[in-house]
Amino acid sequence: MIQAGFETGLLLAQAPFPEAMGAATLNHYLFVSAAMFALGLIGFMTRRNLIIMFLCTELMFQAAGLAMIAFGRYHMNFDGQTFVIFVLTIAAAEAAMALALVVLLFRKRESLDADLWAELKG
Numbered sequence: 001m002i003q004a005g006f007e008t009g010l011l012l013a014q015a016p017f018p019e020a021m022g023a024a025t026l027n028h029y030l031f032v033s034a035a036m037f038a039l040g041l042i043g044f045m046t047r048r049n050l051i052i053m054f055l056c057t058e059l060m061f062q063a064a065g066l067a068m069i070a071f072g073r074y075h076m077n078f079d080g081q082t083f084v085i086f087v088l089t090i091a092a093a094e095a096a097m098a099l100a101l102v103v104l105l106f107r108k109r110e111s112l113d114a115d116l117w118a119e120l121k122g
Contacts, residue, residue, distance in 0.1 A: 029067070033063045034067075040063060044057060050098075069081055
């Protein structure tokens with residue numbers, strides 16, 4: 001099926017679903033993405049170590065990125081892949097800021113327990 005691109009005026013070839021994504025279907029990618037996001041969310045909610053919490057946040061970012069790329073590939077559209085680049089940039093900035101805060105907390109309290117953040121007020 002050939003579809004005309006209204007924004008660019010180019011002709012885009014849109015392959016049928018199974019051939020576009022290979023042997024793995026969109027459901028496979030979404031299942032892996034949902035499992036990664038669930039593991040990240042459970043890890044974030046149950047752990048009190050700040051480094052583990054930030055790693056779980058990164059896992060959730062990666063799960064969302066995987067879903068966006070899978071949807072973009074399914075629809076033969078590069079918007080999802082482009083948006084993932086921006087998400088990765090924000091995740092890198094978040095990781096740098098988080099590392100600085102973890103170092104600050106460790107210097108003040110010599111522990112990485114998230115409950116000690118409440119004691120740093122004022």
